[in-house]
Amino acid sequence: MRNQILIFLAVLLTATSSFSQENRSLPNVKVKTLTGDAFNISEIDNDSKPMVISFWATWCKPCKKELNNISEIYSDWQEETGVKLIAVSIDDTRSMSKVAPYINSSDWEYEVYLDPNKDLCRSLGVSTVPHTFLLNGKKEIVWQHRGYVEGDEEELYNKIIELAK
């Protein structure tokens, strides 16, 4: 037990002594593409324009609501700000095979990745879905939001506009 507390303090000390960055960069964590390949999430790119990463699952109602609502206005968002949305599904083996049929049938134009064993969730502190991150042109996380209620996409859009200015 004493050992454990020691570790905890050591990490905390290390962390605070070198804690000076303002924004957070993307971790070197592998997710899967819909075609079964490994993909390092830090390699997502949008030509120095903002990006949104949204964690969701096929069994999560508010997640689907959020992404369906954004989908309706996504082309406007893209035209106005150049933003790109990356939807990361946390469906595990039970429902992972349903992700592609679901998004294609829903007509989503997003870039989609799979995180079936939650490696990316853990490294970004995602404990529940939906969880949405906004990245600036330097691919740094500048804002995040847990959960979704009707209308939340407007707050997100305002933040995107601030970045795109």
Place this chain on the structure above:
Amino acid sequence: MKKIIAILFVLPFFGLAQNSSGEIHGDFNLNLQTYNEDKSIGALAADEVLLNNAYFNLLYTKDRFTVGVRYESYLNALKDFDPRYNGNGIPYRFAQYNNDGLEITAGSFYEQFGSGLILRSYEEKTLGIDNAMDGIRLRYSPISGVYLKTFIGRERNFFEYSNGIVRGVDGEVNINDILKLTTKTKALLGGSVVSRFQNATNPNFNLPENVAAFAGRINVLSGGLNWYSEYAYKINDPIGSLIENNYASGNAITSNLTYSQKGIGVSLELHRVDNMVFRADRAAVGKDLLLNYIPAISKQHAYTLVSLYPYATQPNGEAGFQIDLFYKLGKGNGIGGKYGTKIDVNFSRINALNGGPSYLSDDINHEPMLISLKGEELYYQDFNVEITRKINRKVTIAAVLAKQSYNKDVVQQQTGYGIIESNIAILDLTYKIKKGHAFRVELQELKTEQDDGDWSMGLAEYTISPHWFFTIQDMYNWGNKNVEKQLHYINLTAGFIKGANRFEIGYGKKREGIFCVGGVCKTVPSSNGITLSISSSF
């Protein structure tokens, strides 16, 4: 342990030696609940009055180097969690280094091979599942299209680790990448071995000390088609008692085929499982020390009454299939409406293996029939349709109709209940009042002659984007044949969200029942009290 401490103490000097500083991040979750006695629903008071589960994750990253710890606190654990989660500690800590495609992890890690038929170490905090490995793991990609993984470790069991030592290796190749093919059709092949070592000291039985499981998988993609199949085999793994004298081997196969294009998606899935419980300790029971993951081949529902009778895989033996159809009626025409209409249809059926699972047979060469989907004992069947339609800018409606058959005796290991046949209807209506303000109601109805009889549920929710939500919900068991059990389960919830912080407070009664995530379920006792949950990430 000492190594990790050593590494951690070297860390600050890293920071001093190099100008670029690292990053620190993490997240925090707290769940508190009070427990009041309520005789009518069978809820018990807690001696402590208040129970607590909390987690604090901390990650430090610098260039290619990462360390992480998780502090867990159960003082004492909430009643729907295993009481072996007791006290405080840091059961999760690791250090990781990444160098030219080679990733080395020392300490705690989560890993999955293929679809998980022989290995999945994962966490599902809401269910109290955390079977992290403690040991060493390497992941290596020598050339593009080749992925290798290997590990050795012990599996976590609450605040302890398994007796058995688990070793594994997994390889995956992308055929098109290695052969530099530019065909439209793409293929991935993979294979894995997981083996457990555990001393055998049983005087009466000759038990294998090394128990291996093998799996092979293939994934072929072409256009909108995607086919994935995996087969797994486990050698005999007897426990060594006279009752469970099980010298049978185990095997499982899972296969799914999906097709999708703009506006439509179809998924077909099949699995067959025979004696495929695989653990890091041969004598463990229940959900303890499981090494593999075979999810339920049925839809994971989001609404309450369609998940009143949820299925859980019977890893000792079952065969099942599932069909899904996702369709969107285009917008602009008469049927689809102005915004389009979405229709999801799902059918699943799971039954016993023909001839019974191998482990029940005295004949070591017994092989149940490969696939038999008719005439066997039904375990679960679910037919459901969900329609979602946006009527206008203010109103969205969703409706669900479902017909389910649930073998309570098999799924809950009880006797005398038989198959519960239920019909369910749900209506979900969202109304946007004005900018940021929305009102939502759910009306749900479940009709059944068996078990607890009919249920109704009503929910009203008011949300103010982006910060507030308020919910009131009542589940009413009006059709219970026992008049004393015709009870209301009322819950009030309010929440505040700001950025990465979320606060939720609730009061009400929880029904005794089964709570599932991803096809893994736990039994939740009835309770009555105030809940508080806080989550935050940074």
